Amino acid sequence: MVKPTRLTNDIRTLRFTADEMTQAELARRVGVTRQTIIAIEQGRYSPTLEMAFQIARIFAVPLEDVFQYPDDAGEMI
Amino acid sequence: MSWEEKSTWIMGVVSVVGYAVYLSLVLPAVPSAGGLADAPYVASMLWTIGGAIIASIILHILAAVISPQDANTKDQRDREIYRAGEYIGQSFVVIGALSAMILAMLDMDQFWIANAVYLCFVLSGVLSTIAKIAMYRGFHPW
Numbered sequence: 177m178v179k180p181t182r183l184t185n186d187i188r189t190l191r192f193t194a195d196e197m198t199q200a201e202l203a204r205r206v207g208v209t210r211q212t213i214i215a216i217e218q219g220r221y222s223p224t225l226e227m228a229f230q231i232a233r234i235f236a237v238p239l240e241d242v243f244q245y246p247d248d249a250g251e252m253i
Numbered sequence: 254m255s256w257e258e259k260s261t262w263i264m265g266v267v268s269v270v271g272y273a274v275y276l277s278l279v280l281p282a283v284p285s286a287g288g289l290a291d292a293p294y295v296a297s298m299l300w301t302i303g304g305a306i307i308a309s310i311i312l313h314i315l316a317a318v319i320s321p322q323d324a325n326t327k328d329q330r331d332r333e334i335y336r337a338g339e340y341i342g343q344s345f346v347v348i349g350a351l352s353a354m355i356l357a358m359l360d361m362d363q364f365w366i367a368n369a370v371y372l373c374f375v376l377s378g379v380l381s382t383i384a385k386i387a388m389y390r391g392f393h394p395w
Contacts, residue, residue: 208328211255220391221330 183222184244187213190235206230256316256323257331258389261338263312265382271305272375290362298371334388342381349373 191197199217203210206227215221216231223231232239278297286292317324352369 208330209255209323209326211258212328212330215330215389215391218391224329227329 182245184219184246185216185242186244187217187231187242190237190242194235202231202234205234255331255389256320256326257335258386259316259323260313261382261385261389263309263316265379265386267305267309267312268375268378268382271301271308272372274304275301275371290364292364294364294367298367302371334385337388338381338385341384342377342379345373345377345380349377 187202191199191202199213200210203213206213207230208227212221212223216223228239228243232242235242275297278301279292279294283289283292349370349372352373353366356366356369
C-alpha cells in the first residue's frame with residue numbers, strides 16, 4: 177500500500193536562518209541531488225536515518241528540531 | 254527532474270513506443286499470412302528490441318547533453334526508488350516466464366511463446382516505470 181509520508185520538517189526555515197542556504201548548497205553538503213532535498217522539504221520523501229542526522233548536523237541542531245513525526249491526533253512526537 | 258527520473262521516463266516511453274512499432278509491423282501482415290500465429294514476427298521483434306536499445310542510448314545521451322550537470326548523478330533516494338520500482342515490475346517477468354513454460358508444455362506455436370515473453374517484458378517495464386514515477390511524485394511504499 178503506497179501512502180504519503182507523515183514525516184514533517186523545518187528544513188526550509190533552517191535554511192533561511194543559516195544565511196539563506198540554497199537547496200543546491202544543502203544537497204552538495206549532504207551528498208544528494210537537489211531534487212532529493214526538494215522532495216524531503218515538500219514531504220514527498222522520508223530520508224534515511226543517516227541522511228536525517230547529516231542534515232541535522234549541518235544545521236547544528238538536534239534531529240527533533242529538523243524532523244517531526246505527528247501522531248494520529250496531529251500532535252508532534 | 255533528477256537524472257534518474259528522466260532515465261525512468263526514457264525507459265518507459267521507449268518500451269511503449271517500441272511495442273507499438275512492433276505491433277504496427279506484425280499486425281498488418283496477419284491477413285496475408287492466414288492467421289496471427291502464421292504472421293512473420295521474428296525480424297520485427299529483433300529489430301524492435303534492437304531499435305529500443307539504441308533509441309534508449311541516444312535519448313540518454315541527448316538528456317546528458319541538455320543538462321550535463323545532472324548526468325549520471327544518483328543518490329540514496331534514486332537507489333531506493335529504483336529497487337522498489339524494479340521489485341514491483343518484476344511480477345510481470347515471472348508471469349511471462351510462467352506463461353512461456355505453460356505454452357511450451359501445451360505445444361503452442363513458437364509465435365505465442367515469444368510474444369507472451371515479449372509482452373510481459375514490456376508490461377514489466379511499463380509497471381516499474383509507473384511505480385517509479387509515482388514514487389518520484391511523492392508516493393512511496395516504505
